[in-house]
Amino acid sequence: MPRYLTQEWLDEYRSLAAAQPPREGASAAIQYVITDGPEGSVSYFWNVVDGRLVDAQLGVLPDPDFTWTAPYAVQSAIQQGELDANTAFMRGRAKVEGDMGRFIRMLPITGSTEFAALLTALSERTEY
Numbered sequence: 001m002p003r004y005l006t007q008e009w010l011d012e013y014r015s016l017a018a019a020q021p022p023r024e025g026a027s028a029a030i031q032y033v034i035t036d037g038p039e040g041s042v043s044y045f046w047n048v049v050d051g052r053l054v055d056a057q058l059g060v061l062p063d064p065d066f067t068w069t070a071p072y073a074v075q076s077a078i079q080q081g082e083l084d085a086n087t088a089f090m091r092g093r094a095k096v097e098g099d100m101g102r103f104i105r106m107l108p109i110t111g112s113t114e115f116a117a118l119l120t121a122l123s124e125r126t127e128y
Helices: 007-017 072-079 085-088 100-110 113-124
Strands: 028-037 040-049 052-059 064-071 095-098
Touching: 007 052, 007 113, 028 100, 064 072, 064 100, 072 085, 072 113, 085 095, 085 100, 095 100
Parallel strands: 028 064
Antiparallel strands: 028 040, 040 052, 064 095
8 A cells, every 4th residue: 555645656646547537728737745744845746638647756847837835734635535625725725836827727627526536546545
C-alpha cells in the first residue's frame, strides 16, 4: 500500500486516473506544494492533457500553469474525500497562484462523479 505523498502513491494515482474520461481543453501543468506535513513540505506536479493525468512526479516544475498550495491536513482531507477541493479553495484553506483561467477550466474535473470515485479508490489503497 503506497504511503501518501510518495512517488509510489503518485504512480498509483496516475494508474487509477487512466480510466478517467477525456475532457477536451482541460490541460495544465500543475504544481502542488503541501506544507506542514509529518516530514515537512512536499512538492509534486501533474501534467494533465485533455483531462487525462499523463505525468505525476515528485519535484518542482520550472514553469507551471498554476500552483496549488495547501497544508497537509487540508490536502489529505481532500484526497480522502472528506473535503471538496473547490470548497477548500473558496474558503481560503488552499491557495492558487498563476493562470487562474486555466485553474477554473480544471474545476469541473474535481467536481465530477468520476473523480470522486477515483479519490475513493485511491484512498482505499493509501497509507495516510
